[in-house]
Amino acid sequence: xxxxxxxxxxxxxxxxxxxxxxxxxxxxxxxAVGAAxxxxxxxxxxxxxxxxxxxxxxxxxxxxxxxxxxDAVLAASATGRGRPVYTLAGLGPHRWGPPPVDPDTLADAExxxxxxxxxxxxxxxxxxxxxxxxxxxxxxxxxxxRLVGDPWWADPARExxxxxxxxxxxxxxxxxxxxxxxxxxxxxxxxxxATSRAAVTYxxxxxxxxxxxxxxxxxAYATAETWAERVGRRRVHVVLxxxxxxxxxxxxxxxxxxxxxxxxVELCRRVAIALGHRVDPATRRGLLREVLVPRLASxxxxxxxxxxxxxxxxxxxxxxxEAIRAGIEAGGYPVVGDxxxxxxxxxxxxRPRGAGVLELAVGQLVAADRETQGVS
Amino acid sequence: MARRVLLHVGTPKTGTSYLQDVLFRSRLELQRAGILYPAxxxxxxxxxGLDLMQLPWGGLEAEAIGAWGDLARxxxxxxxxxxxxxxxxxxxxxxxxxxxxxxxxxxxxTEIHVLLSVRDLVRQIPAEWQENVKHRSTxxxxxxxxxxxxxxxxGRIASWFWSVQEIPDILDRWAAGxxxxxxxxxxxxxxxxxxxxxxxxxxxxxxxxxxxxxHEAIRANPSLGVPExxxxxxxxxxxxxxxxxxxxxxxxxxxxxxxxxxRRTGSPRLALxxxxxxxxxxxxxxxxxxxxxxxYDVVGDLADLAGAPVAVPWTDPAHPDEAQVADAAVDxxxxxxxxxxxxxxxxxxxxxxxxxxHRALERAYLRPTYRWREKTVRRLQGGxxxxxxxxxxxxxxxxxxxxx
Numbered sequence: 210x211x212x213x214x215x216x217x218x219x220x221x222x223x224x225x226x227x228x229x230x231x232x233x234x235x236x237x238x239x240x241a242v243g244a245a246x247x248x249x250x251x252x253x254x255x256x257x258x259x260x261x262x263x264x265x266x267x268x269x270x271x272x273x274x275x276x277x278x279x280d281a282v283l284a285a286s287a288t289g290r291g292r293p294v295y296t297l298a299g300l301g302p303h304r305w306g307p308p309p310v311d312p313d314t315l316a317d318a319e320x321x322x323x324x325x326x327x328x329x330x331x332x333x334x335x336x337x338x339x340x341x342x343x344x345x346x347x348x349x350x351x352x353x354x355r356l357v358g359d360p361w362w363a364d365p366a367r368e369x370x371x372x373x374x375x376x377x378x379x380x381x382x383x384x385x386x387x388x389x390x391x392x393x394x395x396x397x398x399x400x401x402x403a404t405s406r407a408a409v410t411y412x413x414x415x416x417x418x419x420x421x422x423x424x425x426x427x428x429a430y431a432t433a434e435t436w437a438e439r440v441g442r443r444r445v446h447v448v449l450x451x452x453x454x455x456x457x458x459x460x461x462x463x464x465x466x467x468x469x470x471x472x473x474v475e476l477c478r479r480v481a482i483a484l485g486h487r488v489d490p491a492t493r494r495g496l497l498r499e500v501l502v503p504r505l506a507s508x509x510x511x512x513x514x515x516x517x518x519x520x521x522x523x524x525x526x527x528x529x530x531e532a533i534r535a536g537i538e539a540g541g542y543p544v545v546g547d548x549x550x551x552x553x554x555x556x557x558x559x560r561p562r563g564a565g566v567l568e569l570a571v572g573q574l575v576a577a578d579r580e581t582q583g584v585s
Numbered sequence: 586m587a588r589r590v591l592l593h594v595g596t597p598k599t600g601t602s603y604l605q606d607v608l609f610r611s612r613l614e615l616q617r618a619g620i621l622y623p624a625x626x627x628x629x630x631x632x633x634g635l636d637l638m639q640l641p642w643g644g645l646e647a648e649a650i651g652a653w654g655d656l657a658r659x660x661x662x663x664x665x666x667x668x669x670x671x672x673x674x675x676x677x678x679x680x681x682x683x684x685x686x687x688x689x690x691x692x693x694x695t696e697i698h699v700l701l702s703v704r705d706l707v708r709q710i711p712a713e714w715q716e717n718v719k720h721r722s723t724x725x726x727x728x729x730x731x732x733x734x735x736x737x738x739x740g741r742i743a744s745w746f747w748s749v750q751e752i753p754d755i756l757d758r759w760a761a762g763x764x765x766x767x768x769x770x771x772x773x774x775x776x777x778x779x780x781x782x783x784x785x786x787x788x789x790x791x792x793x794x795x796x797x798x799x800h801e802a803i804r805a806n807p808s809l810g811v812p813e814x815x816x817x818x819x820x821x822x823x824x825x826x827x828x829x830x831x832x833x834x835x836x837x838x839x840x841x842x843x844x845x846x847x848r849r850t851g852s853p854r855l856a857l858x859x860x861x862x863x864x865x866x867x868x869x870x871x872x873x874x875x876x877x878x879x880x881y882d883v884v885g886d887l888a889d890l891a892g893a894p895v896a897v898p899w900t901d902p903a904h905p906d907e908a909q910v911a912d913a914a915v916d917x918x919x920x921x922x923x924x925x926x927x928x929x930x931x932x933x934x935x936x937x938x939x940x941x942x943h944r945a946l947e948r949a950y951l952r953p954t955y956r957w958r959e960k961t962v963r964r965l966q967g968g969x970x971x972x973x974x975x976x977x978x979x980x981x982x983x984x985x986x987x988x989x
Contacts, residue, residue, distance in 0.1 A: 253680050284680070286639045286680070293681065304753070305754035421826030422826070482641050489647065
């Protein structure tokens, strides 16, 4: 049996669908004096986090978002692990299930779980327009190389080289280990993961690195040693200056990776999880790298909002960086650039913030909503 | 359109793995009786659940894309009774359940029955902690219990536990709008009864009596003793940071926990600490009263939810008998050694196979006709006319390979 409270809740849903921005607590107070909608026991109320996100979107988009966007937000499932639905507080006695909540008290991350789901649905239709990786006809005079190390730099550079007819490998190829300061390597490693597949949180990423081995691609010394075992030490070069790469590879230029803020990478991570339920891994990577990342990279980000190393991790990162530098120097590898780069940690201590991620997500959804309205 | 759908939605640790294994292996026998168990692989309904609820599961979700839609389509295309069973469905939200039921034809005349197998919290709580440990968790039993007792249920563990164990809430979500006679609660018998008593109850609830099914099930989710659970938790603490999830499942959960440590039956069993016993018992009894009041069809006896008395003596998994842990570790090492030897033999065999393939390839390359063909193709690729001739040849040959 639907209660009067449920009728008030449905009236609030309609209010939000029409672009309203009244908070639930205020609505509940008003509802008690006659704003109740029609109770309907056959329909299921959207989750409190869906409703809270819709209200945030209406606040960000003057006049509210398009009803199609509103319906998509109300129907979305929360991305990732955690409680799938929060129920609205104030709808009568509560006997079973988790405690109901006031949507205004929900953590930003709960709203982001919904936003990521809607953003993923918006990205999926773009799958047909993704570029098809092409390998150019191999140039016989190309320099034989392998490019490893910092994946956020090395991956796009390698893809460009392959497309230009310069695939890695071949007889006598030189292995170029692209190394950067360890704080940037850790941030880049996580960024590369978060923009291609389901990744753990940044805190967990750093925590795992602190407790165990560094992720392989972020440990330039381990990478160099592994390749030295395969091809011999003389053919492994450590490159500390990305700008030197084109010259070493015999090309005029190579793409620099996009610059993303800490919150933008976290949003990508959330969307990547949602995309994992919708498209195959290759398409997911394409949608993230070719569609979402360029959009987020076009937003300004201050140097202090780029991913950094939080204070509690700085000591061990500095120690490991010294160890990597010592290993590379002792290993006798040819080095391009100044080895001091390896231990020069940046000042940023930034990690993703829930409020910042939500703000970005809301901005992306409002922009997509405006596109929808412009098209229709 | 299926006339009747039996949706078994939980709860975990109530014999569900055994039931699902019997159903999966007996698909043909069921089909002959007009019952569909729509699954091409053992975990098909688990994947469908992941898809329905958009749950990430260590990368497995990539295999789950569209799985619920496929499952629902097969159910709709069947004209008799269909069975869906997975305990992960217990955690679905109302909006997800509404979508699921719609996709199964609930609004188009299909009779939906919801089945829930249940066991008392006195047994479920330790079983769930153990299940967490077998899924990489390092949380202590004490911290686990504290999270469950927190009324806010704000932690991930508490949120998940109650979503798949709080019987009235699960039935509020799954059975809202269903007449009580279409909701079937199957109780797990207390220990000490006939070995097949639980199966008899499943069989009655699913309408399988009289069918000759394949009971030689190979899958089950066996439990561990206290020292064995303590050992797996220590392995997690040591290996989690360096062992990828895709290796954890076959090596730790399957090889060590299920195939090795669960066979050590002489060690003390995990139980609720005496201080938590009354709290868990009260909850279970309250749930039993609620089920009775709602008038659901009960298969078994709600008295089963009363749970066992306090375990005496109680063994704290935080302080296990170290000699027993060491014994368990020796068994685990033996299993890992045997598995490593098996994989080494496999690796050697693969190396031999690869070597044979390389030699065969080299012999093919050395043939004069191959070298002549290779030279011709290279020469033709150098000019436009040659490229056209090659394209014409490949088109006539009937395949698009560019290799020759």
